[in-house]
Amino acid sequence: MTRLVAVSGSLRRESANTTLLRAAIALAPSDIAVTLYEGVGDLPQFNPDIEHDAPPLVQAWRALLRDCDGIVVACPEYVHGVPGAFKNALDWVVGSTELAGKRVALINASGRAVHCHAALVEIITTMGWIVVDQASPVIPVAGKNYTQADMIGNPALAQPLLAALHAMAGVPAMAD
Numbered sequence: 001m002t003r004l005v006a007v008s009g010s011l012r013r014e015s016a017n018t019t020l021l022r023a024a025i026a027l028a029p030s031d032i033a034v035t036l037y038e039g040v041g042d043l044p045q046f047n048p049d050i051e052h053d054a055p056p057l058v059q060a061w062r063a064l065l066r067d068c069d070g071i072v073v074a075c076p077e078y079v080h081g082v083p084g085a086f087k088n089a090l091d092w093v094v095g096s097t098e099l100a101g102k103r104v105a106l107i108n109a110s111g112r113a114v115h116c117h118a119a120l121v122e123i124i125t126t127m128g129w130i131v132v133d134q135a136s137p138v139i140p141v142a143g144k145n146y147t148q149a150d151m152i153g154n155p156a157l158a159q160p161l162l163a164a165l166h167a168m169a170g171v172p173a174m175a176d
């Protein structure tokens with residue numbers, strides 16, 4: 001069993017990034033368990049003064065990451081950068097050296113969002129995590145108002161999503 005944690009960089013209720021991750025959860029085969037972390041917006045502002053005696057929500061976030069085999073990220077671009085709430089979530093785990101080497105799927109939900117994607121590759125690599133290129137497709141759903149069912153029912157969206165999960169599990173995707 002491969003255990004993945006999915007994290008959206010958007011707090012928006014109708015977020016395309018979050019919907020894409022929910023579609024990934026629905027598509028995942030029985031040997032890949034994907035859990036959506038929904039606490040990004042609830043984390044306190046990062047403060048190095050309390051980094052080593054962190055609040056319970058932060059400890060739970062760290063524990064979830066520690067206990068998984070990999071992380072699936074889908075994050076929108078805000079003003080050519082990483083949304084503050086998501087960067088804040090990452091800042092809380094920069095010092096968690098036990099998380100070094102975590103494999104990360106960096107799914108880009110918009111082909112236009114090249115700056116945020118490049119920044120996240122730099123940030124995640126600097127954190128000591130590993131971006132898995134084969135698990136990091138561009139799946140253009142941003143701004144399209146697709147539902148989860150739309151995504152699952154569209155092979156052009158569902159197949160790269162499923163292939164990304166398989167890449168995270170270290171097995172080749174099944175040919176259709």
Ligand SMILES: Cc1cc2nc3c(=O)[nH]c(=O)nc-3n(C[C@H](O)[C@H](O)[C@H](O)COP(=O)(O)O)c2cc1C
Pocket residue numbers: 010011012014015016017018076077078079080081110112113142143
């Ligand atoms: C404050 C703000 C800034 C944005 N800046 C950019 C940008 O620089 N580049 C871009 O491609 N899209 C930008 N967008 C568009 C979002 O990335 C796009 O709406 C995306 O679908 C939002 O993701 P979500 O649907 O998961 O919330 C911006 C949106 C907002 C709200």
